[in-house]
Amino acid sequence: MMDSFQPIKQSNATEEVLEQLKESILRGKIKEGEKLPSERELSNVFNVSRGVVREAIQGLKATGFVEIKQGPLGGAFVKPINLGLLESGFTDLFFANKLTLAEILDVRLHIEPEIARLAALNVNDEYRNQLEIALANENQAYDSPDDLLNKLTAVHFILAKMCGNRLFEGMISAIISLNHRIIKTLLEELLKGHGTGEHDEIVQAVIAGDSEAAQKAMARHASDYRSVFLKLEKSEDWLWISK
C-alpha cells in the first residue's frame, strides 16, 4: 500500500492549491464578490506554508479570477466570471506582436456577417430600441476620438449580444475592443502629427498670390505629414501607447 503514495513535490503544491481554489470559484462555491479565506486559514486547510498560498493567490490574480484589495478590510475577492475573460487572451497575443491589423479585420469580416444574421433572428422590441438609440447617437457630435469610436462600435456590440451565442459574443467583443484600441492609438497619433494651424502658411501664401511660397509651404506640410505616417507605420511603439 505504501508504494501507491506519490511523493509531494514542493513545486506542485502551489499548483494544486491554485487548481483547488480555481475549481471552487468556477463551481460557484466561492461566489463573485466574496472574499477568499485568509492566507492563514488557507495555509491551515491545505497544510502548506503561507508562501505557497500567497503564490497560488498571485496566480489566480494573474489569470483574472480574483482581485486583491489592500487595507484592513482587504483580501482576495472573487471577480465576476464573464466573457471579459476572453479579452486578455487576444490582448496578450497582440502585445506579443503576433497579430496584425489585417488578421483582426479578416476575422471580423468572416464572423460579423454571421452575427448580424443570428441577431436578426433574435430581434425584439428591447433590442430594436437599443439599436435605434445607438444609431441616433452616431449622429451626435463627438468630443474625442474615444467618444467617436464608442459611438461607432455600439451597434456592433449590441448585435454581438443579440446573436444568442455567448462564445461568438465574447470573442467578437474582445476582438472589436482590441481593434478599437488600435484605431484609437492611431487616431491620437495622427491628430498629434497634424496639429491645427498647419495650413495657415499655405492659405496665406495662396491668398497673397505668392505662388512660390505656396508651393514651398505645401511641400513642407506634405513632407511633415508623410513622415508622421511613415514613422507610424514603422514604429512598433504606437501599439503600446494607449496602454
Place this chain on the structure above:
Amino acid sequence: MYDFKPIDKSYAAEDVFNQLKQAILSGDLKKEDKLPSERELSKLFNVSRNVVREAIRGLQASVFIDIKCGPFGGAFVRENSGNLLESGISALYISNKLTISEVGKVRQFIEPQIARLATLNVNDDYRRRLEIALEQENQPVASIDDYMQKLTAVHLILAQMCDNEIFKTMLSALISLTHQIIKDLPPAQVYSLHRAGEHDHIVASVVLGDPEGAEKSMKRHGNCFGEAFIKTGNASSDQSGRN
C-alpha cells in the same frame, strides 16, 4: 540589462509580475529563454526573494513560463500560444457560462473558413504533413488521448496553414475544450463520435488546392461530427447534472 524599474512595496509582486510579463511580450525575453535566477531578480528589482517567487508563480499560472526542476532547471519562457484564451473559455464552460452547443456552433462556423484559407497556402511540406496525419488516423490507438490526438492532427495543421493567428488561437482553444468535454464520456461513445475517413475529402481538396471543395467538405464534417458532439455532450452533461 533589462531596464527594470524600482518597485513600490505595496504592489511589489504585481509590479515585478507586470515588468517581467512586459519583457516577455515585447520579446526582450524570448521563447525558451531562462529567466534570471530568483536571487538575481531580487537584486535587480530590489525586493525580497518571496516577492520574486510570487511574481514567478503568477507568470506560471498565466502560462508565460514553465518551471523546470533539477540542476538545469529554472523558469523558462513559453511560446505564448494564446493559452489565456484557452483557460478563459474553459473557465466559462466549467462555470456554466457557455453551453456545449454554443461551443460546437462556433467551431462549425469557423472551421470551413480555416480550411478554405489553408488551401490558399498549401505547399509540399504541408501536403506531406497532412498525408502523414491521415495515415496516422488509420493506425491502432493506444488510449482515448491518443485517439483524440490522432483525429485532431489534421485540424491543427489546417489551423497553422490558414496563417491567421486569431483563427489559429481560437481553434486550438476550442479543440482543447472539446477534448476536455469528450474525455469524460464513456470510451464506447467517444469512439463512435468520429467515423474513420471523415477527413479524407477535406485533405484531398486541400492537397489539390481547391478552396471551395475544402470549405464544403469541412462544413459537411462539422455537421456530422459537430452535431454528434453536441448531442452526446448535452446528454452526458444532463446526466452528470452540470448546472
